[in-house]
Amino acid sequence: MAHNNNRWFTLSATTMLLVSVILPVSTAAAKSKSVKPTQAVLKASAKKTRANAKGLASKYKLAYGAQRGFDKKGRVWIYAKTSSKTLKSSLKVAANYWNSRLGKKEFNIGTKSHHTVTFTATNQKNGNSDAWWTPSLKSLKVQLSYYSKSHKDVQSGMTSYVNSYYQNQVAVKTTNYLANRGIATTDPKYSQEFYSYAVKHQGTEQKNAKKAVKNINQSVATQGVMYEYASTLAHEMGHIIGLNHSPNKLDLMYYQSGNKNIYNYFDVKRGLRGYNPVTATDKARAQLAIKVWQAKH
Numbered sequence: 001m002a003h004n005n006n007r008w009f010t011l012s013a014t015t016m017l018l019v020s021v022i023l024p025v026s027t028a029a030a031k032s033k034s035v036k037p038t039q040a041v042l043k044a045s046a047k048k049t050r051a052n053a054k055g056l057a058s059k060y061k062l063a064y065g066a067q068r069g070f071d072k073k074g075r076v077w078i079y080a081k082t083s084s085k086t087l088k089s090s091l092k093v094a095a096n097y098w099n100s101r102l103g104k105k106e107f108n109i110g111t112k113s114h115h116t117v118t119f120t121a122t123n124q125k126n127g128n129s130d131a132w133w134t135p136s137l138k139s140l141k142v143q144l145s146y147y148s149k150s151h152k153d154v155q156s157g158m159t160s161y162v163n164s165y166y167q168n169q170v171a172v173k174t175t176n177y178l179a180n181r182g183i184a185t186t187d188p189k190y191s192q193e194f195y196s197y198a199v200k201h202q203g204t205e206q207k208n209a210k211k212a213v214k215n216i217n218q219s220v221a222t223q224g225v226m227y228e229y230a231s232t233l234a235h236e237m238g239h240i241i242g243l244n245h246s247p248n249k250l251d252l253m254y255y256q257s258g259n260k261n262i263y264n265y266f267d268v269k270r271g272l273r274g275y276n277p278v279t280a281t282d283k284a285r286a287q288l289a290i291k292v293w294q295a296k297h
């Protein structure tokens with residue numbers, strides 16, 4: 001028991017060093033050419049929009065050929081042909097990301113008898129894609145083996161996150177304690193004092209970590225997977241609207257989009273409040289793609 005306690009904290013010293021490394025922030029993304037339509041473009045008449053459709057597609061990276069999932073009013077109805085409750089939730093959350101940004105019910109949950117798009121989880125593969133939209137089949141698919149693996153991935157990522165977090169709490173407490181006692185970091189006894197205080201006082205944090213890991217295994221990892229796939233499906237929904245990839249790393253429609261919050265145990269447990277991966281650029285491009293479709297139909 002005591003041996004394990006010591007080991008738990010030993011890990012923390014390593015973690016602290018790792019998290020204290022500050023990497024330079026790349027400005028490359030900020031320099032790439034803007035694909036965000038201006039208000040003037042978004043407010044142009046239907047006639048003008050129709051006439052400029054080709055130019056708009058190349059400038060704002062739109063793919064009209066992908067727009068096969070709309071009903072007569074330009075809305076999308078997705079029928080989730082899957083028994084997975086997690087994926088069904090992901091689909092709802094993804095639809096809400098878009099709908100709340102666009103201010104209308106663009107994406108709707110369809111039924112077997114009323115839908116414009118069918119969503120399934122498949123053993124089929126499409127390169128390394130987690131998910132893909134096939135316009136000709138009006139089919140949105142998630143790759144099943146990747147999806148199944150994601151649970152273990154989220155579980156272990158979240159567990160590391162939680163352990164680092166609580167180990168760091170021990171380190172902070174210890175640092176404060178030694179500082180208050182006037183023991184300088186240059187003191188030859190410092191590391192010894194640090195370690196012995198930390199090990200003696202890590203009990204609460206260790207208990208909290210164990211409780212969190214239990215929660216992760218019971219439900220929070222599944223919740224993380226749900227959010228991971230909500231982002232993945234929201235990206236695919238962008239393709240359904242007729243968006244090609246964005247050159248901006250921060251956009252949902254960047255070719256390698258991902259949800260970096262899914263390992264954050266606390267945020268996921270709270271329900272990722274306020275999180276929405278649809279950026280202002282994604283939104284404006286989607287508005288334009290829908291506008292062109294409506295101008296043509």
Ligand SMILES: [Zn+2]
Pocket residue numbers: 235239245254255
């Ligand atoms: Zn994509």
